[in-house]
Each structure stands twice: as structure tokens, then as C-alpha cells.
Amino acid sequence: MVKNELKVEKLNLWFGEKQILKDVTFSIPDKKITAIIGPSGCGKTTLLRCFNRMNDMTDNVKIKGKIILDGCNIYEEKTNLSSLRMKVGMVFQRPNPFPKSIFENVAFGLRVKGFKDKTRLTEIVEKSLKDAWLWNEVKDRLNSSAMELSGGQQQRLCIARALATNPEVILFDEPTSALDPQATAKIEELSVELKNSVTVVQVTHNIGQAARISDYTAFLYLGELVEFGISEKLFTVPQDKRTEEYLGGKFG
Amino acid sequence: MIKEKLFKYLTLTAALCSVVFLFGIIFSIFKEGYSIFAEVGFFKFIFGRSWHPTHYPPEFGILPLIVSSILVTAGALLVSVPLGVGSAIYISELAHPKGKEILKPIVELLAGVPSVIYGLFGMAFLGPFISRVFGLPVGLNALNASIILGVMVVPIISSISEDALNLVPRQLIEASYALGANKWETIIRVILPAAKSGVISSIVLGFGRAIGETMVVLMVAGGATSIPRSIFRPVRPMTSAIAAEMGETTMGSSHLHALFGIAIVLFVITFISNLITEWVMRNRGKNGA
Ligand SMILES: Nc1ncnc2c1ncn2[C@@H]1O[C@H](COP(=O)(O)OP(=O)(O)OP(=O)(O)O)[C@@H](O)[C@H]1O
Ligand SMILES: [Mg+2]
Numbered sequence: 342m343v344k345n346e347l348k349v350e351k352l353n354l355w356f357g358e359k360q361i362l363k364d365v366t367f368s369i370p371d372k373k374i375t376a377i378i379g380p381s382g383c384g385k386t387t388l389l390r391c392f393n394r395m396n397d398m399t400d401n402v403k404i405k406g407k408i409i410l411d412g413c414n415i416y417e418e419k420t421n422l423s424s425l426r427m428k429v430g431m432v433f434q435r436p437n438p439f440p441k442s443i444f445e446n447v448a449f450g451l452r453v454k455g456f457k458d459k460t461r462l463t464e465i466v467e468k469s470l471k472d473a474w475l476w477n478e479v480k481d482r483l484n485s486s487a488m489e490l491s492g493g494q495q496q497r498l499c500i501a502r503a504l505a506t507n508p509e510v511i512l513f514d515e516p517t518s519a520l521d522p523q524a525t526a527k528i529e530e531l532s533v534e535l536k537n538s539v540t541v542v543q544v545t546h547n548i549g550q551a552a553r554i555s556d557y558t559a560f561l562y563l564g565e566l567v568e569f570g571i572s573e574k575l576f577t578v579p580q581d582k583r584t585e586e587y588l589g590g591k592f593g
Numbered sequence: 594m595i596k597e598k599l600f601k602y603l604t605l606t607a608a609l610c611s612v613v614f615l616f617g618i619i620f621s622i623f624k625e626g627y628s629i630f631a632e633v634g635f636f637k638f639i640f641g642r643s644w645h646p647t648h649y650p651p652e653f654g655i656l657p658l659i660v661s662s663i664l665v666t667a668g669a670l671l672v673s674v675p676l677g678v679g680s681a682i683y684i685s686e687l688a689h690p691k692g693k694e695i696l697k698p699i700v701e702l703l704a705g706v707p708s709v710i711y712g713l714f715g716m717a718f719l720g721p722f723i724s725r726v727f728g729l730p731v732g733l734n735a736l737n738a739s740i741i742l743g744v745m746v747v748p749i750i751s752s753i754s755e756d757a758l759n760l761v762p763r764q765l766i767e768a769s770y771a772l773g774a775n776k777w778e779t780i781i782r783v784i785l786p787a788a789k790s791g792v793i794s795s796i797v798l799g800f801g802r803a804i805g806e807t808m809v810v811l812m813v814a815g816g817a818t819s820i821p822r823s824i825f826r827p828v829r830p831m832t833s834a835i836a837a838e839m840g841e842t843t844m845g846s847s848h849l850h851a852l853f854g855i856a857i858v859l860f861v862i863t864f865i866s867n868l869i870t871e872w873v874m875r876n877r878g879k880n881g882a
Pocket of ligand 2: 386
């Protein structure tokens with residue numbers, strides 16, 4: 342039996358009148374990589390942003406259903422958004438470091454939390470940078486601007502930034518789509534490493550990438566969860582005809 | 594083809610006119626003003642503590658005027674920076690779209706009120722109010738001028754700061770929320786620092802506007818020419834000295850040259866503040882801000 346980290350139950354989402362997610366139900370296993378694949382516009386990003394309630398900020402959004410994390414429905418009234426987002430970190434499609442120093446980028450989440458202990462802060466920043474495989478490249482220039490880093494380094498900095506609050510889950514939204522193949526390979530390897538300590542949910546356009554790194558895959562089509570299962574199985578013997586067609590490149 | 598060429602040269606002429614005007618102005622104030630520096634001495638002119646151009650012998654020390662200008666302008670910024678930046682933050686980050694629709698044009702309308710009307714308000718309402726509240730014989734003083742100038746400058750600071758705040762990339766704001774920051778923390782830690790250069794230039798522009806404003810200070814600042822010892826003293830900033838005294842001078846008199854000398858000082862100050870704005874704007878992006 343796998344332990345589940347996140348349980349999605351009958352999740353429905355509308356932007357205005359338009360229904361984007363339809364009765365999505367599945368469970369994301371703990372300390373594994375779960376890929377969310379599907380054609381452009383099918384709702385992958387929207388689904389991902391449900392896990393840290395980032396859709397709440399969009400005007401005219403309506404959400405029904407549950408997402409259970411640590412036994413609680415995150416869509417309940419009493420949920421503390423700030424602690425939810427520290428528990429569920431997010432890395433975006435394009436690297437988006439703050440125009441601050443490398444150190445301050447990583448320290449951001451802790452500073453917001455009111456973290457005062459200087460030595461502990463320095464330790465956590467160092468550990469997060471090491472866990473994001475960036476430490477060796479930046480250890481001598483923690484005070485220089487994050488904008489001076491390359492795209493791949495910036496993306497790893499964003500990963501370090503998300504790791505600093507010690508999350509249980511990290512959400513990746515096509516984290517490599519703006520990067521070159523070398524930087525992409527590095528981030529892919531890093532995700533695999535990360536699943537030792539956190540649950541990874543990764544949206545990707547790239548079927549090859551999902552097949553390479555994910556343990557489980559969810560195939561989303563027009564807002565519906567068509568198929569969910571162990572990646573190896575889903576990629577070799579898809580159960581649904583639509584999955585088969587998508588994997589065969591019918592609607593890319 | 595000919596039409597195109599003609600059009601090009603007509604517009605070029607129009608553009609060159611600004612250059613001609615600028616250099617014409619610079620040339621004429623320097624031509625009329627430089628002699629006072631020679632006559633009185635640069636140091637004595639700028640740092641002289643008494644301005645008595647009509648006494649015998651006349652005294653041409655403009656320090657009281659400079660101090661008055663700086664006092665009134667600093668007071669104005671004390672009023673306008675919190676109000677201007679505050680309303681920019683409210684309009685760009687906190688207001689509902691409806692509230693924004695109402696507030697924004699109102700702030701912009703404030704910019705369109707002629708300065709003489711601000712002056713009237715200061716004389717007729719704020720002056721008596723200040724004299725009553727602080728128990729002063731008259732309410733026309735540096736405080737009055739600071740408040741009125743401050744309100745005048747609010748729309749400049751507000752609209753330029755707001756543009757800067759709106760330009761902060763959505764992705765940065767989302768990154769902040771995704772790390773657990775709330776709206777307030779995001780404004781303080783991400784949006785304001787990222788919009789820093791725009792906010793600073795808005796303040797420098799507001800400074801230039803306030804120090805150059807003439808009508809309001811002429812009407813409400815009181816006009817005394819001694820170095821003000823407090824904000825409750827009547828003062829005579831550089832602009833109002835020029836405007837008020839120009840009519841009393843005679844052609845070729847030292848007094849006239851001294852007024853042009855003040856104009857040179859004023860011009861240099863505003864020129865430097867423009868340079869600072871340029872420099873701040875050009876250097877943005879270096880730190881991403
Ligand atoms: N803020 C919004 N307001 C209205 N509609 C939106 C909004 N954000 C997304 N949508 C719509 O929701 C649908 C799903 O978008 P989403 O970004 O989740 O797709 P996606 O699967 O991530 O696509 P891609 O692979 O191109 O990133 C799209 O039709 C999109 O137009
Ligand atoms: Mg997407």
C-alpha cells in the first residue's frame with residue numbers, strides 16, 4: 342500500500358462561466374514524483390495551482406470539491422493560506438527570482454514567517470542551496486543579485502527558495518520549458534533526488550520527461566482526469582483510448 | 594516624396610524649437626545674472642545671510658531665500674510622499690476595480706487645479722485655520738506653504754509611483770504569495786522594492802515641482818526675508834522673491850541682476866534634480882528594480 346500525501350476529491354473549478362476542471366478525483370502518493378500531462382489548455386496549470394490555492398487570487402473563480410492534505414481539506418474556511426503555502430511549495434514555468442541577493446531569495450519564506458535567528462537562517466539557506474544543487478556555484482557570492490545567474494541557475498534558486506520553508510510537497514509547473522537541454526537534464530535529475538524528502542507534483546508538456554522521471558502519471562484532457570496510474574503502465578499499456586491517442590501524438 | 598520630406602522637416606523644426614527655447618532661456622538668465630556673482634562674490638551671494646536689495650547700501654545675500662525654499666519644499670515632501678505613495682499603493686494594489694475607477698481620476702483632477710486656486714484656498718481657509726490652531730497673528734507662513742505645495746505634489750508622486758507599481762511583474766508577486774507571504778508582506782517585501790526606482794523618481798520630480806512653484810508661495814508663504822527659525826515663520830522662497838521683486842527693479846540695476854542670479858541658482862537645482870531622475874531611471878534593471 343502506498344501512503345498518499347494529497348487526496349483530490351471531486352474537484353470542480355470554473356473561471357467565470359467556463360468550467361475548467363471537471364470532477365477530478367485521484368490521490369498523489371507520498372515521496373514520489375507524480376506527473377500531470379495533457380494537451381495545452383486542458384487545465385494542468387489550473388489543477389496544480391489548486392494544491393496551494395493560488396487560484397484563489399484569480400477574479401471570478403469558483404472551486405468545489407476537496408483536496409485533503411494531512412487529514413484536512415485545504416479548502417476549508419479555517420485553512421491558514423500562509424502555512425499551507427509553506428507546506429506546499431511551488432516552482433513556476435519561468436524562473437522568477439526576486440531582484441534581491443541570492444541569500445535573500447532563499448531566506449524570503451523564513452523572513453516572512455518572522456524567522457529571526459541569524460545563524461539558523463544561514464544554515465537553512467546553505468542547506469536549501471545544497472539540496473537544490475546550487476551551493477557550489479554560488480557559495481562565494483551569496484550577496485550578489487540573483488538576476489546575474491543563468492536561467493538554469495535561477496530555476497534551481499527558485500527550487501532552493503521553495504525548499505527553505507521545509508515543504509512536504511513541491512509543485513513544478515513545466516519547470517524546464519524555458520531552459521536549454523543541459524539545464525533541463527540537471528533539473529530532471531534534481532527532481533528525482535528531491536523525492537527522497539518531498540512529494541513532487543510536476544506538470545509537463547514533455548511526455549518523454551514524464552516517462553523518464555515520474556513514478557505516477559495523471560493524464561488530463563479538457564479538464565477531465567482521463568487516466569491516472571503508475572507511469573510505466575500508463576505509458577506502455579494505456580487503458581483509455583484518449584490516452585493512447587495523446588501518447589501517440591494525435592493531439593499534441 | 595516631396596510631401597514626406599516637407600513633413601519630416603516641419604516636425605524636425607518643431608522639435609528643434611524646444612532646443613532653441615531651452616538654450617535661449619539658459620543664455621538669457623546667465624547673461625543677465627552672471628554679473629551679480631562678480632559684483633557681490635559667489636560665496637557672499639549664496640551664503641550671505643541678509644537679503645536687503647533696496648537698502649543703502651544694498652545687501653544681496655540669498656541664503657534666507659534658499660533656506661526658505663528648502664524648508665517649504667522639505668515640508669511639502671513630508672506631506673506629499675506619504676500621501677502620494679500611500680494612495681499609489683492603495684490604487685494599484687488594494688482598491689477594488691470600482692474604487693480604482695473613481696479614485697484615479699480624482700487624484701488626476703487634483704493635478705489639473707490651477708495653482709492660483711490652491712493659493713486662494715491657502716489664503717482664505719488654511720491661513721486662518723493655522724493662525725487659530727497655533728495662536729499666531731497670521732497664518733501665512735512656511736507651514737501653510739508646505740501643506741498647500743504638498744497637496745499639489747501628491748498627484749505627481751501618486752501617478753508616477755502607481756505606474757511603477759503596476760509594472761512590477763505578476764510572476765514576482767505570485768512567487769511571493771507562493772512562499773506564504775500575505776498581501777501586506779508582498780507589498781512591503783516585493784512590490785515596493787521592485788518599484789523603487791520609479792517611486793524615487795516620482796519623489797524627485799515632486800521635489801522639482803515644489804521648489805519651482807511660484808504662485809502658491811507668493812500667496813501663502815508670508816514673504817519675510819530673514820532666515821526662518823521655525824516652520825511657523827513667514828518665508829520668502831527663491832521663486833516668490835523673483836516674482837515679487839521683479840516689478841520694483843530698474844533696468845541694469847544690481848537688484849535685477851541679483852534676481853537673475855537667483856534664477857540661475859534655481860535653474861541649477863532643478864537641472865540637478867532632473868539629472869537624478871534620469872540617472873535613477875537609467876540604472877533601474879541593474880538590480881532588477
Ligand atoms: N485566469 C483565468 N481566467 C480565465 N480563464 C483562464 C484563466 N487561467 C486559465 N484559464 C483558462 O483555463 C484553461 C486551462 O488553462 P491552464 O493554464 O490550466 O492550461 P494548461 O493545461 O496549463 O495549458 P498549457 O499546457 O498551455 O500551460 C484554458 O482554457 C485557459 O484559457
Ligand atoms: Mg500551463
